[in-house]
Amino acid sequence: MQVSVQSEPFDLGVLTSAFAARVAGAGAVVTFTGLVRDNDGQLAAMEIEHYPGMTEKAITAMVDQATARWSLADALVVHRYGRLAGGEAIMMVATASRHRADAFAAAEFLMDYLKSRAPFWKKELSADGSAWVAAREEDETALKRW
Amino acid sequence: MQVSVQSEPFDLGVLTSAFAARVAGAGAVVTFTGLVRDNDGQLAAMEIEHYPGMTEKAITAMVDQATARWSLADALVVHRYGRLAGGEAIMMVATASRHRADAFAAAEFLMDYLKSRAPFWKKELSADGSAWVAAREEDETALKRW
Amino acid sequence: MIDLLYFAWVRERVGAPRERLETQAATVMELIAELKQREERYAWAFGDLTSLRVAVDQELASFEAPLAGVREVAFFPPMTGG
Amino acid sequence: MIDLLYFAWVRERVGAPRERLETQAATVMELIAELKQREERYAWAFGDLTSLRVAVDQELASFEAPLAGVREVAFFPPMTGG
Numbered sequence: 064m065q066v067s068v069q070s071e072p073f074d075l076g077v078l079t080s081a082f083a084a085r086v087a088g089a090g091a092v093v094t095f096t097g098l099v100r101d102n103d104g105q106l107a108a109m110e111i112e113h114y115p116g117m118t119e120k121a122i123t124a125m126v127d128q129a130t131a132r133w134s135l136a137d138a139l140v141v142h143r144y145g146r147l148a149g150g151e152a153i154m155m156v157a158t159a160s161r162h163r164a165d166a167f168a169a170a171e172f173l174m175d176y177l178k179s180r181a182p183f184w185k186k187e188l189s190a191d192g193s194a195w196v197a198a199r200e201e202d203e204t205a206l207k208r209w
Numbered sequence: 210m211q212v213s214v215q216s217e218p219f220d221l222g223v224l225t226s227a228f229a230a231r232v233a234g235a236g237a238v239v240t241f242t243g244l245v246r247d248n249d250g251q252l253a254a255m256e257i258e259h260y261p262g263m264t265e266k267a268i269t270a271m272v273d274q275a276t277a278r279w280s281l282a283d284a285l286v287v288h289r290y291g292r293l294a295g296g297e298a299i300m301m302v303a304t305a306s307r308h309r310a311d312a313f314a315a316a317e318f319l320m321d322y323l324k325s326r327a328p329f330w331k332k333e334l335s336a337d338g339s340a341w342v343a344a345r346e347e348d349e350t351a352l353k354r355w
Numbered sequence: 356m357i358d359l360l361y362f363a364w365v366r367e368r369v370g371a372p373r374e375r376l377e378t379q380a381a382t383v384m385e386l387i388a389e390l391k392q393r394e395e396r397y398a399w400a401f402g403d404l405t406s407l408r409v410a411v412d413q414e415l416a417s418f419e420a421p422l423a424g425v426r427e428v429a430f431f432p433p434m435t436g437g
Numbered sequence: 438m439i440d441l442l443y444f445a446w447v448r449e450r451v452g453a454p455r456e457r458l459e460t461q462a463a464t465v466m467e468l469i470a471e472l473k474q475r476e477e478r479y480a481w482a483f484g485d486l487t488s489l490r491v492a493v494d495q496e497l498a499s500f501e502a503p504l505a506g507v508r509e510v511a512f513f514p515p516m517t518g519g
Contacts (some may be wrong), residue, residue: 075226076224078244083242086244087296090247091244093242096225201308
């Protein structure tokens with residue numbers, strides 16, 4: 064298991080390759096990557112605040128839950144905080160399993176929990192000013208399926 | 210959209226990075242990678258046969274279906290054929306969307322269809338000999354959810 | 356003339372990846388019946404239809420698919436991609 | 438003494454990321470009531486409880502959570518990770 068909460072950018076390709084290499088033989092690897100989104104053609108910058116101390120603890124608990132629930136060879140969560148430029152990777156999740164159903168389910172579970180239960184808060188910065196990203200109703204609803 | 214059926218190895222990290230870079234702004238990227246699996250601690254080699262002519266056509270039709278059904282910024286399918294060593298990547302799927310639900314659903318849909326409806330046949334090679342991989346009941350069942 | 360293609364263990368049992376055939380068979384099923392009567396290796400390859408799949412002109416098809424105007428018929432086991 | 442932590446717009450409204458407080462409040466809810474009476478900025482930060490979340494000693498908790506033995510309480514809006 065690998066959990067990293069960091070301000071530094073990470074290299075999605077390098078992390079994905081390294082993860083796949085170390086679970087070689089698991090058969091199925093799923094990754095999810097969240098990028099700073101384009102808003103109507105304009106790449107926004109983002110400021111991400113988090114709760115040092117609680118964040119890694121909360122994420123580790125989520126990964127433990129996923130590991131208990133699905134048959135996983137390994138799991139990885141990297142999440143950035145601080146200032147991010149448009150198009151940069153905010154976070155990634157990777158899961159490995161013998162069969163794809165477990166890898167997909169665990170990745171979706173981790174994403175649903177990271178969205179609504181990991182102490183991060185995103186602020187979008189644009190030419191017009193800044194605004195805290197509002198939690199989406201669907202994200203809260205998504206948790207109910209687990 | 211990018212579909213490639215090839216005998217050459219591909220670099221998962223490089224393809225993942227390039228895909229994420231060109232959909233920057235989509236927000237959510239999901240990848241699935243299938244690796245030659247470890248059987249009881251022994252990495253098997255694999256020989257993959259396919260139906261040249263039909264394969265790319267079938268995969269392109271699947272990607273078209275996924276694109277019609279979900280809101281995707283882009284999708285990629287790379288699938289190898291020929292001889293693969295243990296631990297090597299067999300194939301990958303990548304999907305990009307504004308929201309993760311679409312990217313996850315489209316990636317799972319593509320995987321379910323690639324498993325059972327793309328003309329590939331896997332033969333596992335081990336010290337004991339070789340055997341065609343049998344289709345799994347669950348893979349056929351998985352198609353019913355779409 | 357129809358091109359017949361065989362893949363995976365169907366190919367191994369038939370003993371060839373492809374062949375051309377002049378046939379009067381109206382459907383895939385009739386074609387299979389014709390092949391099975393030709394030689395033992397075809398009877399072996401086509402013995403269990405539940406584990407046989409067919410593509411007609413590179414599209415998955417049923418055993419009832421008509422062959423009129425068809426150029427290529429492929430036989431193979433359930434696919435195992437991904 | 439309890440450490441109070443504020444994040445995102447709760448922090449902005451309160452005007453500080455953290456503070457220490459001597460309180461007799463028995464639950465999170467009583468603590469919120471106490472803070473709201475102190476100054477307008479707290480009333481503003483804690484005005485709408487439906488958009489407020491709380492962690493007690495770094496675990497998500499309900500407003501009814503008891504404060505006995507607690508060292509750290511954090512207030513923040515619904516999380517937007519991922």
